[in-house]
Amino acid sequence: MENDTTKTIPMQLNPVGVVRSEIKTPMLLAGESDLSLEMRMEKVKAHHREVESSISELVIDPDWEELLDGIEGFSHVLVLYWPHLLDPARRNLRKVHPMGRKDMPMQGIFATCSPARPNPVLVSAVSLVARKGNILEVKGLEAVDGSPIVDVKPYSRSYLQVDGMKMPDWMEQLHREMEI
């Protein structure tokens, strides 16, 4: 019964703002699966370095500006955004090679950070540099320019920090190779 209920709840999102960023394209494009492993990882590493140092603006709709009051007290925020360049057909993907790496075993989408997922709401913890009215300056956000913002939350210890975190070997290897 409750399953039926949840299926009929409307869960409609409305953008509360937009990301302004020097990052204009996603890290990997779906059409690039023919890149060699080496070129692929060089591209990923370069992109990651660019993201790490970049300052993006979260331009919140002026109607919602007041909702930011007090956020200056946090060193970090959690940004929820929509990957608007994603082809909607890719919301039906089931498994992928992590970062298109054919040398790594296929993983279910929920076991990856792929933007292609049934509900493509991407989540990233970033450093809050400054607030200027309805604009937040943040550092290290991977969202491409123009991404609709779904939500901004404080980075709260109780909801987001964990102890004894362990990732599988393939993800540890990707982090090492990306020098994260």
Added chain:
Amino acid sequence: MENDTTKTIPMQLNPVGVVRSEIKTPMLLAGESDLSLEMRMEKVKAHHREVESSISELVIDPDWEELLDGIEGFSHVLVLYWPHLLDPARRNLRKVHPMGRKDMPMQGIFATCSPARPNPVLVSAVSLVARKGNILEVKGLEAVDGSPIVDVKPYSRSYLQVDGMKMPDWMEQLHREMEI
């Protein structure tokens, strides 16, 4: 122009599953604003203890089961869910006293973890206890029974861990009082 674009992108979520939990009601109900400070915090503390030790089930729609493959390799996952008991009118709230505490200054909604927000997608990092087919057992999820699941992601160091995290005094005080 790009602002116009973001406003017309459809961002429709469809539940990929449902939370099964012993937690049947939210921590604080909107109608309880008349509780004394002391009673309020006792209630919050008791609720938090219950949540911390509770095991919930993320029952993923069997159609999407394959998307979980590989998630067993992670010690923690990030759960995105929808607070289905929230009155939709409360998506328009602008400021609140944190946890209804009138002794604390009003904060903009984006500076709080309030479930009442323009796009009520709640995010929680939890420990992954076991996977049994299409069901994930997780520990410490605050979602109430019946909450629609929006997404499940691996807890990835690069997207979710931060260094030198600082919260404002009011949130530090709430954490202390809740003994988190």
